[in-house]
Amino acid sequence: MSTVRLRHLAQINPPTPAFDRLADGDELTFLPMEAVWPGSRLDLSRRRRKAAVATGYTRFQDGDVLVPKITPTFEAGRAVLIEGLHGGVGAGTTELHVLRPGSQVDGRFLYYLVNAHSFLKLGEAEMYGVAGQRRVPDEFLRNLLVRSIPLDGQRRIVKFLDIETARMDQMVDLQFQFLEKLRERESAQLDLEIQRMMTEWGSIPFRRFIWGVDQGVSPQCDAIPAGDHEWGVLKVSSLRPGVFLPEENKRLPNSISPDTSNEVREGDLLVVRANTPQLVGSTAAVPRIRRKLxxxxxxxxxxxxxxxxxxxxxxxxxxxRVRDLCAAVSNGASQSMANIRFEEVKAWPIPAVTSDVQDAFVKRVSDERARLNALQSRIERQFALLGERRQALITAAVTGQFDVSSASGRNVTDGVGV
Known part of the structure; x- marks a missing residue:
């Protein structure tokens, strides 16, 4: 079996002349890391003007394969083949390697190649950097040895994998849709409960429940989360509607003394002041925590x-009602950042119910959320199993563990070991 280094098949992190030809005011597709997912989850909806991303971003074009370089995104197999960019050109996070197929490699074959288990394990072994910030160097990609397969053979493999992985991706999409319907149902039930309480008991402004408010500071922190005995500063991603995520924090350097008057404690009610328009106003109660935040x-x-x-x-x-008020405040804000003033938070309408009614409502909401979380965990486990099978199938096909010509026309996914 002959092999060839990847740099002879594809350009690694090449220049993108199509980007240079754009005018400063022209719009192009923008890809932060959270938008980079394989299959239908790839989000190409964001736009930026060229002038806003002219420096400090990765550039790419239709037909490129993007490979996340940083842990744990690389190991998760989130490489994508980019097609359908606005104007054919895009820019995104610097945590992406760009592979541009040459004349001797099919773009989709290259995409499958960098999603193979063997590729991911080799890349993981070559990572450099400190914990939480380890990256795959471009030298690994340039010098990677791959099987030398004629284009017609690559395309047979691609055709086979397109059919087989489409079946798996459809199963994943259906489960995502099912989970989304359950979330919509939970949200509708919550709104009905709140409306019932307001009809029966009336509502009063939130300020009537408040005796004070605090706002912390954001010193220059390390990018990695704090350890068990270290201080961390909460990131805005620590809050989702009704959910507190203490692991979403940045470590406070030892050279900075913590202001313990800003320590987050059990029972605190936290509200996002500044974030994306979709998440500004997100509110959660802090449960029992063991971290110093x-x-x-x-x-x-x-x-x-x-x-x-x-x-x-x-x-x-x-x-x-509260979500609509937050959305109204965010109207006219940029896509990336919106703000809410505390005067606006104090105007939120709250059902004027007694403490026992509050407790009963919280229990019903908590029970429903626990049921939904348990179901979500089972679905996510199914996602993981499908992902393992998908990766095993891709690996077997691109590394020649079986002949796709003889496998075509029959369902082989159950026969691939994981």
Whole structure:
């Protein structure tokens, strides 16, 4: 079996003349890392003007294969073949390697190649850097030895894999749709409960439940999360509607003394002050935590009067009336950042119910969320198993472990070991 180094088949991180030819005001597709997913989850909806991404971003064009370079995204197999860019050109996070197929490699074959298990394990072994910031060097890609397969053979493999992986991707898409329907149902039930309480008990402005508010600071922190005995500063991603994620933090350097007056504690009610328009106003109560965490300047901590449940307020804030108010405040904001003032938070309508009604409502909401989370965990496990089978099939095909010509026309996915 003859082999060839990848640099002889594809350009590695090449220049993109099509980007240079754009005028500064021209729009192009923008890809942050959270938008880079294989299959139908790839999000090409974001736009930026050329002038805004002229420096400090990776450039690419239709037909390129993008490979995440940083852990853990690389190991997750999130490489994508890019097609359908706005104007045929894009820019994105610097944490991407760009592979541009040459005349001797089919673009889709190259895409499958960099999603093979063997490729991912070799790349993982070549990573450099500190924990949490390890990256795959472009030298690994340039010097990677791959099987030398004629174009017609590559295309037979591609045709086979397109059919087989499409079946798996369809199963994943259906499960995503099912999960989304369940979330929509939960949201509709929550809105009905809140409306019922407001009809029966009336509502009062949130300010009537508040005796104080805090806003932290955001010093220059390390990019990695804090360890068990280190201080961390919360990132805005630590809050999702009704959910607190303490692992989403940045480590405070040892050279900076923590302001313990900003320490986050169990029972705190946190509200996102600045984030994307979709997430500004996200509210969650802090459960029991073991980490040493500090409030950031983009998050409010609301101090509630005695007898007011922070979990109750967080649940009401997930409802449509509060979400609509936050959306109205965010109108006209940029796609990347919006802000909400605390005066606007204080105007949120809250059902004027007694503490026992609050507790009963919180229990119903918590029970439903727990049921949905359990179902989501089972679905995510199915995603993982399908992903393992998909990767095993790709690996077997591109490395020649079986002849795709003899496998075509029959279902082989169940016969591929994982």
């Amino acid at each position: 500090l409030l950031s300047d983009k998050i409010f901590r609301v101090r509630l009067l005695s007898g007011v449940s922070p979990e109750f307020i967080a649940a009401v804030a997930r409802g449509k």
